[in-house]
Amino acid sequence: MFCCVCGEDLGDVHKNLRYCPKHRKGKYTPQGTTFKRILRPEKSAKNTFSTYVTKYSKKEYTAEEIAETERRAERDESMLDMYKSGETLQEIGTKFNITRERVRQILAACDLTGLDGGIHVKAAAAREKREARKALKREMSTVPYMHCRRSEIEALIGKIRTLRGKGTITAAYDNQCRSAANRGIPWDFTFPIWYRMWEESGFLPQRGIGIGKYCMARKNDSGRYSPDNVYFTTCDDNVRDYQASLKTIGIDCKDGYKRLPDNPRVKEMGIQP
Numbered sequence: 001m002f003c004c005v006c007g008e009d010l011g012d013v014h015k016n017l018r019y020c021p022k023h024r025k026g027k028y029t030p031q032g033t034t035f036k037r038i039l040r041p042e043k044s045a046k047n048t049f050s051t052y053v054t055k056y057s058k059k060e061y062t063a064e065e066i067a068e069t070e071r072r073a074e075r076d077e078s079m080l081d082m083y084k085s086g087e088t089l090q091e092i093g094t095k096f097n098i099t100r101e102r103v104r105q106i107l108a109a110c111d112l113t114g115l116d117g118g119i120h121v122k123a124a125a126a127r128e129k130r131e132a133r134k135a136l137k138r139e140m141s142t143v144p145y146m147h148c149r150r151s152e153i154e155a156l157i158g159k160i161r162t163l164r165g166k167g168t169i170t171a172a173y174d175n176q177c178r179s180a181a182n183r184g185i186p187w188d189f190t191f192p193i194w195y196r197m198w199e200e201s202g203f204l205p206q207r208g209i210g211i212g213k214y215c216m217a218r219k220n221d222s223g224r225y226s227p228d229n230v231y232f233t234t235c236d237d238n239v240r241d242y243q244a245s246l247k248t249i250g251i252d253c254k255d256g257y258k259r260l261p262d263n264p265r266v267k268e269m270g271i272q273p
Helices: 049-055 063-084 089-096 100-109 119-140 150-157 169-182 191-201 235-249 265-269
Strands: 214-218 230-234
Touching: 063 089, 063 100, 089 100, 119 150, 150 169, 150 191, 169 191, 191 214, 191 230, 214 235, 230 235
Parallel strands: none
Antiparallel strands: 214 230
């Protein structure tokens, strides 16, 4: 056995004592420790045994000893990469057929802690994945009733806390969309298109229900709600146009009401004989 620092022949000593009395200083080196942990302050598995021999050792080592120690240095480098990628001490030890405690010693000698890899990295990756799923769920939550992503809405009207709050423009869009669905009229708008049409018309501040308020109406009260089949008018004029259309093309139903031909209730109630 020879000293790991100066190469002095130690004779027949305990296999775990690798320092001469001059360099021992109460240190204890476990069996299998590679020379990369002796060459401080570098602390890297790239400090191979051949580097040690060139700079520090007075002893001549065989090619087999140098190759074996370099193999261990490469193994330690692999352990570092595996640990930083999220593998646990037990998983690494199982792969290299050593105990998890031995793996911990090797990593500790390279100044790696539990925050640098292993379960901590896995937990951080899982946390990022949960946050990404949560953000995607929030982003897509507006698609069923606003027909666009939340980010598209916020790009138009700014950050919002609730989409269906009373008096908000998003609630107005949702109400008109629901009203069209209840009347059986197809709806071809998305919120950005609907909002831009209202802005370009200049009647957005006067939008509402009542005398002097403006609404979005279909041409001749027929067809779909689509950008090329609507116009903006006051609620009073819209009612008058609807009554005029009933007089000209309205159909008398069995329940006593007159409805336009494209109203789905006409088929349900049937035409009055």
